[in-house]
């Protein structure tokens with residue numbers, strides 16, 4: 001079922017009160033968020049001109065460092081031990097190979113467009129710095145779907161007390177796109 005932004009905020013307020021509605025509005029960009037780490041870089045524009053920096057590791061910390069230093073004019077080189085950037089941030093898509101020492105190598109066979117975040121997948125509203133970068137870099141927010149084939153609901157009064165798997169769209173009471181559906185039902 002589609003839901004308007006207004007209805008969503010009203011339901012958030014009804015369930016979690018003023019604080020929940022306030023935080024939700026902040027994370028949706030409807031209210032200002034106070035200081036984020038990205039706003040306290042205290043250096044004059046161009047102060048890095050002509051200076052070179054080597055950064056170890058292309059996780060989020062290394063990437064943010066290079067991004068901010070680059071804005072100041074530093075010439076950054078990131079050295080990454082793995083064959084991909086992102087560090088613990090890693091999204092599996094069709095064809096991604098997952099190598100675990102001592103186990104078989106798995107190759108992801110998702111339909112095109114579907115994915116799973118194997119590392120972090122949640123940006124809570126208090127992560128002001130990350131939300132700042134998402135806005136600055138135009139990264140679209142998505143609903144976090146935290147249900148999988150392994151997630152069951154159990155209530156003594158429902159379904160004779162037997163655990164049951166809830167379809168994610170029923171659970172969330174909202175429409176999901178193909179990617180959400182895949183994450184919630186196929187994994």
Ligand SMILES: Cc1cc2nc3c(=O)[nH]c(=O)nc-3n(C[C@H](O)[C@H](O)[C@H](O)COP(=O)(O)OP(=O)(O)OC[C@H]3O[C@@H](n4cnc5c(N)ncnc54)[C@H](O)[C@@H]3O)c2cc1C
Nearest residue numbers: 057058059060061079080081082087088089119120121122
């Ligand atoms: C399963 C999982 C779920 C998570 N869920 C969430 C979440 O929902 N929300 C959230 O906010 N956080 C979550 N986290 C935490 C989040 O992933 C980490 O806090 C964050 O990614 C750490 O970033 P980093 O750049 O500090 O380190 P890393 O991501 O570990 O990056 C370090 C990089 O440095 C490289 N490296 C290390 N040593 C060297 C070297 N000597 N030379 C060259 N390269 C080197 C590594 O290969 C790696 O790429 C989760 C973490 C995991 C594992």
